[in-house]
Structure formats: structure tokens, C-alpha cells
Amino acid sequence: MTNTLTDKEVKILIDLFDKIKLDLSDSGLPTRTNRLEAVENMKKVIEIHGYDISEQKTAEELSEDKHQGREEHFMADARDQHLINKNLNKATGGK
Numbered sequence: 001m002t003n004t005l006t007d008k009e010v011k012i013l014i015d016l017f018d019k020i021k022l023d024l025s026d027s028g029l030p031t032r033t034n035r036l037e038a039v040e041n042m043k044k045v046i047e048i049h050g051y052d053i054s055e056q057k058t059a060e061e062l063s064e065d066k067h068q069g070r071e072e073h074f075m076a077d078a079r080d081q082h083l084i085n086k087n088l089n090k091a092t093g094g095k
Contacts, residue, residue: 016041
């Protein structure tokens with residue numbers, strides 16, 4: 001590996017860094033799609049510099065995950081709470 005980039009690599013890097021830039025004026029979290037696209041572009045930058053990247057899943061595979069790594073939250077309503085108590089009482093013998 002050389003320490004010098006080719007003209008083609010420089011052009012690719014300029015394009016990749018332009019795609020990786022985040023809007024720092026927005027304090028919110030970028031969308032999952034935008035984050036994964038940035039990661040894929042960062043991976044290409046790292047590979048151009050001679051590093052090997054291994055991955056468990058591709059960005060597309062992660063995007064297709066049903067829950068995308070997020071826990072589902074729900075709030076039990078009165079009927080749910082009644083059924084929970086009924087099943088708890090049944091399981092514990094009413095104790």
C-alpha cells in the first residue's frame with residue numbers, strides 16, 4: 001500500500017465526504033436510512049485507505065429488520081390491566 005492517493009481515489013473521496021456531511025444545525029437524530037447511507041459511505045472511505053471492513057449485515061439488511069433495533073413500547077389500557085391481574089391471580093392462586 002502506498003501513502004499516495006490516485007486522482008481517481010481523490011475524486012471518489014471528495015464525493016463520499018460530500019455525501020457523509022451532516023446538517024449540524026439540526027440537533028435531531030438523522031433518519032435510519034440517512035445514518036446507514038453515511039455508514040456505507042464511511043466504509044468506502046476506510047477501504048480506500050487500505051483498511052479491511054467486516055460486517056454482519058449490509059445497510060439494506062439492517063433497514064429491512066422488522067423492528068430495526070428499537071424496542072416496542074405500549075401502554076396497557078384498563079382492559080389489558082384487568083386481563084393481566086386476572087391471569088396473575090389465576091397463576092398465583094389469588095394471592
